[in-house]
Amino acid sequence: MCKKLVCLVSVVLVLGLVVDASAVLKKGPYLLWPGTNTEMTVLWQLNSTTTCTLEWGLNTNYSTGSVQTSEYGGDNQHKYTISGLSPGTKYFYRVTAGAEQPTGSFRAAPSSSATAVKFLAYGDTRTNPDKHDLVAEEVVNTYQADSSYQTMVLFTGDYTSSHSETAWTNEFFPTSYTNIRELQANLPIQGALGNHELFWSPGGYKTESNMTIPPKYFPFPFEAWSYWSFDYGPALIIIADQYAVGTYPNNTIGSTQLAWIENELSTSNREWKFIVLHEPGYGGGQSSENSEVMNYIQPLCEEYGVDIVFAGHHHHYARCVKNGIKHMTLGGGGAPLSGPEQKPGVEYREMTYHFAKIEIDGTTLNFEARKPDGSLIDSFSLYHAVDNDPPTPDPMTWATVPYSTGATSIAMVATTASDSSGVEYFFNCVGGGHDSIWQDQTSYEDTALDPKTYCYEVKARDKSPAQNETGVSSAELATTDALTT
Numbered sequence: 001m002c003k004k005l006v007c008l009v010s011v012v013l014v015l016g017l018v019v020d021a022s023a024v025l026k027k028g029p030y031l032l033w034p035g036t037n038t039e040m041t042v043l044w045q046l047n048s049t050t051t052c053t054l055e056w057g058l059n060t061n062y063s064t065g066s067v068q069t070s071e072y073g074g075d076n077q078h079k080y081t082i083s084g085l086s087p088g089t090k091y092f093y094r095v096t097a098g099a100e101q102p103t104g105s106f107r108a109a110p111s112s113s114a115t116a117v118k119f120l121a122y123g124d125t126r127t128n129p130d131k132h133d134l135v136a137e138e139v140v141n142t143y144q145a146d147s148s149y150q151t152m153v154l155f156t157g158d159y160t161s162s163h164s165e166t167a168w169t170n171e172f173f174p175t176s177y178t179n180i181r182e183l184q185a186n187l188p189i190q191g192a193l194g195n196h197e198l199f200w201s202p203g204g205y206k207t208e209s210n211m212t213i214p215p216k217y218f219p220f221p222f223e224a225w226s227y228w229s230f231d232y233g234p235a236l237i238i239i240a241d242q243y244a245v246g247t248y249p250n251n252t253i254g255s256t257q258l259a260w261i262e263n264e265l266s267t268s269n270r271e272w273k274f275i276v277l278h279e280p281g282y283g284g285g286q287s288s289e290n291s292e293v294m295n296y297i298q299p300l301c302e303e304y305g306v307d308i309v310f311a312g313h314h315h316h317y318a319r320c321v322k323n324g325i326k327h328m329t330l331g332g333g334g335a336p337l338s339g340p341e342q343k344p345g346v347e348y349r350e351m352t353y354h355f356a357k358i359e360i361d362g363t364t365l366n367f368e369a370r371k372p373d374g375s376l377i378d379s380f381s382l383y384h385a386v387d388n389d390p391p392t393p394d395p396m397t398w399a400t401v402p403y404s405t406g407a408t409s410i411a412m413v414a415t416t417a418s419d420s421s422g423v424e425y426f427f428n429c430v431g432g433g434h435d436s437i438w439q440d441q442t443s444y445e446d447t448a449l450d451p452k453t454y455c456y457e458v459k460a461r462d463k464s465p466a467q468n469e470t471g472v473s474s475a476e477l478a479t480t481d482a483l484t485t
Helices: 002-015 127-145 164-174 178-186 211-218 255-267 291-304
Strands: 025-032 040-046 052-057 066-067 075-081 090-096 105-107 117-124 151-154 189-191 230-231 237-241 272-276 310-312 317-322 326-332 346-350 357-361 363-371 376-383 398-406 409-414 423-429 441-444 453-462 476-479
Touching: 025 090, 025 105, 025 178, 025 189, 040 052, 040 090, 052 326, 066 075, 105 178, 117 127, 117 326, 127 164, 127 178, 127 357, 151 255, 164 211, 189 237, 237 255, 255 291, 272 291, 291 310, 291 326, 317 376, 326 357, 326 363, 346 376, 346 409, 398 453, 398 476, 409 423, 409 453, 409 476, 423 441, 441 453
Parallel strands: 117 151, 151 189, 237 272, 272 310, 310 326
Antiparallel strands: 025 040, 040 075, 052 066, 052 090, 090 105, 117 357, 230 237, 317 326, 317 346, 357 363, 363 376, 398 409, 409 441, 423 453, 453 476
């Protein structure tokens, strides 16, 4: 028996593995989506150092991939980003950590050309994990009943009551609440920072530069501080950080972030645009609403066509509208409830725990707020006008007509077209040469040509679901240079 044990230890040392059969999961496994539709990150934390194995596949044979993971940081954490996924496809995974083998599944993010998608949203889970567990149970029921909802959760902040390991362990990652663990193992949570993530009891509030715990457990690919954005099928989603500059309650979004938000909105060609943050600018809160949302975010929403601003902070449900922009307060994820007030623009309000279901299908969005028992709280729909207009100019024109660039090549440049959905170009050789593909660039060079005269046209189309095309430009001739003899 002793000889066998010595042999086993020798094999472990030779392989360079550290295996602790008594290792116990403290957190996870849970999911984080890094913003690329061919990737998903799986994370977990143990109570001791050990090497783990992560396996994944299209079914519970987990035959697509397998990797051994070692801990990073100084607190027995593991993470691995699975790559090479097929957009929109469901995958299963299994973690082996000591004697434990927790499992989960996820759906890779949709393709960039997808026009239909479903996802979920809620926030303010702090303080009461038992209430959070009730909300989580119905979230799990939702994606189990309709697998197209197994996509992601937009989270409106206040994961926990304070910036402490105890709060994160007991409130957001409680091992005894099975529905919370089930949700986290099967849905990536894409969250904004809340004010309680900065609260360091009894020492008051931290500045974000001293904040360590939220990015420890949710290491999103931030643009800076705690803000970033991503495309999700037909939607642009901006995760804003209201605490980037200064100390609570005098934090500001900051001019750098505001300029970044404007650039993200102005350059996006997604059909739907959303902003996720913590403190609402419009709603039914008993305290005053966030002035920066009113003064800075709202004008950007109006100028660039934001559809919904998702917020939390106030522990109730409220639907508010300001100049056509929906402002949703989704603060009923588990925190102690507070009564909403009837304020200007509030269309519906209710003091209840809840989560939201969002369904996009082309130019239609359907929203539902549901209680933990599944009953409907509120619903509405948004409709975008169908885009039937092609880019301008229409018909297309030339910036530079085709011209020879050598004995076997001809180049050309289209006029830069304009369309709010974005534009791409197609260069057509009328006989004999080579067409381009649909491309973002306005210039094209046709190569590997025989020495003779060729005829070209160009047209453009927008990037809306309708892909509206312009008429073709004038047909222009160009002759390759004579071969040198």
